[in-house]
Amino acid sequence: MVFSNKKKRNQYKFYFEGSILEEDSNYKYLGIGFNKNLNWDGCRKKRILGGWKGWYALQNRCREAELRNWKASQTLLGLLVLPVILYGCELWASNTSGSQWKQSEQIQKHLITSKFKIKNTVPYEIMLSETGVAPIEAIVMVRLISYLKRIGTMEEGRWSKAVFNDTLCKRKKTWMQQNIKWLSKWNIYLNSCPTNSKEIKAFVMDKFHKWAWGNELARKKKYYITKFNSAYDHHQKAYIRAYISWKAKCIIAQLRTNSHQLHSEIGCWKRPKETWEERVCIFCTSGKVETEKHFILECDVFKDVRDKYNKLLTEGSWYDLFSEDFVERLGPLVSILHRKRADLQKSVRSYVLSHRLC
Incomplete structure (x- = not known):
């Protein structure tokens, strides 16, 4: 093998005991592939x-x-x-x-x-x-x-x-x-x-x-x-190593990385694209944008669920909820909120479809 980064073909010939040695373009040595173009x-x-x-x-x-x-x-x-x-x-x-x-x-x-x-x-x-x-x-x-x-x-x-x-x-x-x-x-x-x-x-x-x-x-x-x-x-992050269900970990990861189905995210999927102010929560009458914070802390539809975790929500701020001190209690809350929202969304979808057929 003759190493060269030039495109021209090699003009040299090498002999061994009177015979021309065959030139190879690739060679493997100890599992590493070498190329004659040094690539x-x-x-x-x-x-x-x-x-x-x-x-x-x-x-x-x-x-x-x-x-x-x-x-x-x-x-x-x-x-x-x-x-x-x-x-x-x-x-x-x-x-x-x-x-x-x-x-x-x-x-x-x-x-x-x-x-x-x-x-x-x-x-x-x-x-x-x-x-x-x-x-x-x-x-x-x-x-x-x-x-x-x-x-x-x-x-x-x-x-x-x-x-x-x-x-x-x-x-x-x-x-x-x-x-x-x-x-x-x-x-x-x-x-x-x-x-x-x-x-x-x-x-x-x-x-x-x-x-x-x-x-x-x-x-x-x-x-x-x-x-x-x-x-x-x-x-x-604390929620990954916390002792909560794997589903709760996935939901928290989706909320933190904007991979959720809240209206603040799916509003940009529509054509024409919705403005930020138009991405309001469809489950409550507050008229606020359905953000992660609104979903966990503010939406009135989930007030009955939130009351059971009132101590958690009053003790910690929005940033504290994802810390080691609060995340093990946040996991069950997020799972229940996610399940209830999915049920409400299914009911709203079936209601809209039935009225369209009528």
Whole structure:
């Protein structure tokens, strides 16, 4: 194999014992596919395809075992699927574009959306903030930095150390320069990185969250910050680890990520699109927009249900309801409210259909 990034065909011929050696365009070594054009696209696609195969196999096994526990699902993904995707990532990661990273992140995004029944259009950064999960790109960065730090501490006679210190490695468009450019995306510089693996992970995640909160979430979804996460908390939310039913967890996740069926959300689905003031609650006569807060705290139709949890609602504010002190009592309340609203909506729909037939 002759490595070259030029489009021209190789004019050189190599002989061994009088015979011309056959030239190959692809070669696999230790499970990593090398291409003569120095392109990692084929290797990356195989890693992602293998990850999807592992994910679907895991999903089928979890469905058969009726496994709903989030921590167990997340652990199994990290043990069975992510190693398939990340194999050899130290080589091909720096040559991966933003759109290609999104393809690999789809597997983890699919796990979150399928578990909590939230919309696929919810920004990925919000899903990570709710579940406290690290993005695959951040995990790869941690592995790459650990690998580079390990090479830096090697003895001078080692082959890896010699290649790392070679002047060719310092030139433009080399593997090392691509890594430096990729890490600078989140303002990460090798000289400022710690050496311990746990410290590296905390360092990279801190940089990611600063980038996510400063650029992505502030630009895309201000409602999420103002309504549910004004403290910019990026750790796993209390309702996920609380001792409440899985259905209650899904309902709370849907309310927090705007994946619900309240009129404040479905009003924008209509054509022509309803204005914010037109998305009023159809169950009460208050004339207020049916927001998450109105649904849980204000709607008069659910007053009888709310009276049973009066102590919960008087002790805590809107932001306190989702904290560790209140979320275990909020879970049953939200489940009852959701079930009663679904029954009312079904009655309203049948009433409208019967009058249309008349």
